[in-house]
Amino acid sequence: MNRTKKRLLLILCFIFVWASLSACSSENRKGENEGERGAETSESAAGDNDEKRYDDIVDIDWYVNLSWWKYGGEWGKDKFSRYIQDEFGLNINFITPAGDGADQISTMIASGSIPDMITVESWMDYKSKLAQGGYLAPMNELIELHAPDFKMYEDVFSWYEEGDGNTYVVPNFAYSSHAMKEGEQLEPNSSFTIRSDIYEQLGRPDISTADKFLDVLERVKNEIGTYDGKGIIPLQLYEFHSSGNTSEEWLREYFAVPYENADGDLTKRQEESKYWQVLKFLNEAYRRGLISPDNFTDKRDQINEKVASGRVFAKLTASQDFNPQMTTLFESDSKAKYEALALRNYDGDDPVLTDIRGWGWLVTGVSKKSKAQERIIKLMQFLYSKEGQHMTHFGGEGETYTWGEDGRVVMTEQYNELRDNNDGSLERKYGIGFNLLQDWYSVMNLYPKAEKPVDKYLADLKKPLVPYSHDTTAAGGKADPAHPERDTMREISNRIGLLWGKELPRIIMADSEEQARAVYEDYLAKIKEMGSDKLYAYANENFHRAKDALGIAYSWPPLVK
Numbered sequence: 426m427n428r429t430k431k432r433l434l435l436i437l438c439f440i441f442v443w444a445s446l447s448a449c450s451s452e453n454r455k456g457e458n459e460g461e462r463g464a465e466t467s468e469s470a471a472g473d474n475d476e477k478r479y480d481d482i483v484d485i486d487w488y489v490n491l492s493w494w495k496y497g498g499e500w501g502k503d504k505f506s507r508y509i510q511d512e513f514g515l516n517i518n519f520i521t522p523a524g525d526g527a528d529q530i531s532t533m534i535a536s537g538s539i540p541d542m543i544t545v546e547s548w549m550d551y552k553s554k555l556a557q558g559g560y561l562a563p564m565n566e567l568i569e570l571h572a573p574d575f576k577m578y579e580d581v582f583s584w585y586e587e588g589d590g591n592t593y594v595v596p597n598f599a600y601s602s603h604a605m606k607e608g609e610q611l612e613p614n615s616s617f618t619i620r621s622d623i624y625e626q627l628g629r630p631d632i633s634t635a636d637k638f639l640d641v642l643e644r645v646k647n648e649i650g651t652y653d654g655k656g657i658i659p660l661q662l663y664e665f666h667s668s669g670n671t672s673e674e675w676l677r678e679y680f681a682v683p684y685e686n687a688d689g690d691l692t693k694r695q696e697e698s699k700y701w702q703v704l705k706f707l708n709e710a711y712r713r714g715l716i717s718p719d720n721f722t723d724k725r726d727q728i729n730e731k732v733a734s735g736r737v738f739a740k741l742t743a744s745q746d747f748n749p750q751m752t753t754l755f756e757s758d759s760k761a762k763y764e765a766l767a768l769r770n771y772d773g774d775d776p777v778l779t780d781i782r783g784w785g786w787l788v789t790g791v792s793k794k795s796k797a798q799e800r801i802i803k804l805m806q807f808l809y810s811k812e813g814q815h816m817t818h819f820g821g822e823g824e825t826y827t828w829g830e831d832g833r834v835v836m837t838e839q840y841n842e843l844r845d846n847n848d849g850s851l852e853r854k855y856g857i858g859f860n861l862l863q864d865w866y867s868v869m870n871l872y873p874k875a876e877k878p879v880d881k882y883l884a885d886l887k888k889p890l891v892p893y894s895h896d897t898t899a900a901g902g903k904a905d906p907a908h909p910e911r912d913t914m915r916e917i918s919n920r921i922g923l924l925w926g927k928e929l930p931r932i933i934m935a936d937s938e939e940q941a942r943a944v945y946e947d948y949l950a951k952i953k954e955m956g957s958d959k960l961y962a963y964a965n966e967n968f969h970r971a972k973d974a975l976g977i978a979y980s981w982p983p984l985v986k
Contacts, residue, residue, distance in 0.1 A: 479514025498856030505856025563591035588906030596785020668922035685981035902967030
């Protein structure tokens with residue numbers, strides 16, 4: 426699930442991942458078997474709540490720094506939310522920003538008014554700003570005080586440790602090295618996908634390199650033109666945000682732009698020669714009318730609608746972000762399916778994709794001033810438990826699922842009926858799908874084997890990309906919380922990111938390759954003035970710290986022996 430490590434980016438989804446962590450204070454965690462999770466059962470995870478039920482309901486605010494996120498159920502009416510109210514005495518008011526959240530979080534920090542719970546992207550430095558500013562309660566202290574049986578993996582928990590020795594956030598979709606099977610290869614977060622049926626109409630022409638792919642997109646535009654009476658969009662990117670576009674960041678992976686050199690140092694990736702191919706590709710696609718001008722203003726809802734209506738031929742996204750839309754399309758036209766494409770650069774190099782492993786997509790902290798800290802940490806313990814994960818993924822045992830002899834869940838008739846309604850009634854009744862504190866690795870092999878054609882199709886969609894998918898965790902670096910210039914580097918990074926958010930659309934929409942190149946080179950000159958060389962040196966330090974923590978000499982897959 427960065428914005429290159431947005432990863433996880435991801436999308437999403439992005440870019441799915443393991444949130445089963447190891448906690449308690451660092452002293453209390455010493456000597457624990459890191460290869461075991463603490464083996465809390467459904468009973469032990471909720472045991473305290475069996476002994477102490479809350480007679481009152483406390484209202485809390487939970488801020489989620491994603492403008493498009495929303496609670497999928499009907500709070501207070503669905504079974505999941507009613508369970509939270511009954512067992513933990515909490516009524517949750519979810520808050521999301523209108524834009525990318527930067528202004529809203531800055532206002533929170535300036536006013537000192539932090540919601541009871543706050544969830545932000547793991548690759549952004551909001552978590553450290555909030556922790557160092559004294560706005561968040563240390564997770565290790567909350568766990569030790571209120572939920573001592575809440576066990577997490579040491580490697581993931583300690584990854585987020587700040588300079589004072591405390592950890593203030595826990596992630597979702599994070600993987601522990603102690604849980605991974607030896608030699609296991611995971612799917613990538615991103616996926617370049619194209620409509621199989623339309624590709625078939627063209628005779629499945631050669632799309633082995635970027636230039637050939639652009640020619641096929643143009644054929645889609647000129648020879649196919651419409652689908653169901655609506656104009657086809659040859660290439661769809663994610664929505665643009667204040668610091669760029671996730672699709673562009675993932676295109677760097679498909680074009681095999683290296684982030685590490687033979688000396689083991691981080692590269693200045695945006696200055697690599699292969700990186701210009703990324704921008705050249707996007708600019709050419711726009712100039713040839715293959716990227717819609719609407720893409721620069723559309724939000725996720727508009728992109729969702731375009732995918733669901735069948736208008737999108739190719740998209741570079743986390744395909745799982747659009748499973749509901751692809752299901753809607755498939756159910757209206759069973760030939761309207763997507764397939765994964767290992768797009769290559771102009772030289773034909775194999776892509777180097779980031780897998781869904783990592784230290785989490787989102788991270789969640791608890792306000793130091795919240796009056797409901799005890800209830801909240803017990804809620805978090807429950808959500809990470811087997812019982813909590815089963816409830817958020819599968820619903821209610823005996824109602825929406827049972828267990829089969831093969832150890833996988835079996836969805837009940839009631840579940841299938843509600844799901845087949847395709848109107849959100851399953852989520853509204855059971856609150857299934859709550860994704861802010863998910864531990865995907867613990868449940869991904871519990872799902873029943875796909876039987877329905879649409880389920881098989883979506884389950885297998887990314888499989889052709891697995892051979893190109895690698896662990897690139899170190900690329901995101903491991904910051905030293907006590908680094909004397911951390912705040913300065915963070916400020917430089919933010920300023921450069923905001924500049925890139927303005928310049929990237931200008932490069933893509935430039936009238937010629939020469940103009941696009943001029944804007945790009947002007948951007949590189951500007952960021953040097955802003956301190957990009959200092960930022961690179963700092964990032965390289967963090968890169969080596971990450972490799973040291975992971976015990977590896979090289980991270981860039983082509984360099985790994």
